[in-house]
Amino acid sequence: MTNNMWGIEKETDQVKQVIFLYSDNSYGWEWERGKTGQKGNYPEVVFGVKPWGQREEYFLEGSGLPLQLDEVDSLTMEVDLDYKISHDTGENAWWNLAFEVWLTEEKPGGNVADSITDEIMIWFDWKDVPWDPKEEEWEDAEAVQDGPYEYAYCLSKDEWGEGEWQWHYHQFRIKEKGRIPEEVNIKSFIDYIRERHQRNGKLWLGSLEFGMEYGDYTAGRVQIKKLEYVINGKRVASGRTGKGK
Numbered sequence: 001m002t003n004n005m006w007g008i009e010k011e012t013d014q015v016k017q018v019i020f021l022y023s024d025n026s027y028g029w030e031w032e033r034g035k036t037g038q039k040g041n042y043p044e045v046v047f048g049v050k051p052w053g054q055r056e057e058y059f060l061e062g063s064g065l066p067l068q069l070d071e072v073d074s075l076t077m078e079v080d081l082d083y084k085i086s087h088d089t090g091e092n093a094w095w096n097l098a099f100e101v102w103l104t105e106e107k108p109g110g111n112v113a114d115s116i117t118d119e120i121m122i123w124f125d126w127k128d129v130p131w132d133p134k135e136e137e138w139e140d141a142e143a144v145q146d147g148p149y150e151y152a153y154c155l156s157k158d159e160w161g162e163g164e165w166q167w168h169y170h171q172f173r174i175k176e177k178g179r180i181p182e183e184v185n186i187k188s189f190i191d192y193i194r195e196r197h198q199r200n201g202k203l204w205l206g207s208l209e210f211g212m213e214y215g216d217y218t219a220g221r222v223q224i225k226k227l228e229y230v231i232n233g234k235r236v237a238s239g240r241t242g243k244g245k
Contacts, residue, residue, distance in 0.1 A: 001027055001238070002046055004211065007039030017043060025239035028081070030221040033214065037092070044100075044211025045227055045238055051102050051206060053111040064231040065208070066108045069194065070201030073232050075187040079180060080226040083212070088127055090217030096126035097180075097222070100209040101190070103199065108206030116167040117203060119160065120193055122151065123173040124180050130215075131155070143172065144192055146185045150175040153192070168197065186229075 003019045014034035021027040029043040046054075048065030077099065088095060099122040102108075105115035126132070133155050135141070143153035151172045160169035170193055174181075186208070193199060208229055212222050228237040 001029075002044055003029070004042045004044050007041050007215075008036065009038060015041070017041060019043060026223055026225045027239065028221065028223040029212070030219075031214065032087075032219040033216055035091070035216050037216070040094070040213045040215050042211045042213045043222075044209050045224065046207050046209050047229060047236060047238070048205075048207035049108045050209070051104050051108055051111070051113045051116050053109065064234055064236065066204050066206040067231070068201065069103070069190065069199070069203050069205060071232075072187060072190070072205060074230065075185075075190070075232075076230045077184045077186055077208070077210070078182060078226060078228045078230070079184070079210070079224070080182065081180060081222060081224045083125075083220065083222040085127070085218065085220040087217065087219040092130075092215045093217035094126075094128040094130060095212060095214040095218050095220070096123050096129055097212050098123045098126075098210075099184070099186070100211075101186070101205060102207060103203045103205060105203060107204050112204075112206075113165055116161075116165065118168045118170060118193060118197075118199065120170045120189060121172065122184070122186075122189060123171065125178045126173070141175075144188050146188055147181065147183070149179065149181050151189070153196075 001019050008015055014036055017031040019029045101120050102116055103118040104112050106112040138152050138154045139156050140153040144151040151174050154173050155171035157169045159166050161167055172189055
């Protein structure tokens, strides 16, 4: 779990964001943000290692990552959470609850951001995100069927990012907006991108990320009661591993 404030380039009294961990294994974050004019923040839970690298003590032992795409036979996410948006009115007051993965040409561990090829996001709930395409502009309204839920492939931008870091950005959205399925077949989304964009099976999957991205004039809270992944039949789980106080 990381108190990710990537969008804030300077300290400001108008952003308060904290993460918490309870003895019952639930955990999460809450925030309150006023006017900053800066980019979004993304408090999140990270399995594995991101393309920008991580300090060695943050690596999750037993996560099974990184893996090359050809090595991923199955990958599902199981989640149970509560969330509440207590304020989202004002200029740049946007948010989304989302899952994310990065694909890279080099094996993640240290900083391999220069080799990022793709960023894939799955949105489960959202409001007023500035780069939202209108429904009639979605790339594929019937991209993925996962159990009883349908997902649209909404946005495909092959020059995303800034400066020296640019990659192909892909955005899926659940069509049953605001629903958080108990189980999500992540591999089906990766397979869709591989087929549609001819991605090589030698690309690396280094991390699995789940969080809440938000802009100005928003406030809320997310409490995760369960977040587990099953990777090639092996289960990894988040939460407190010992007895809490």
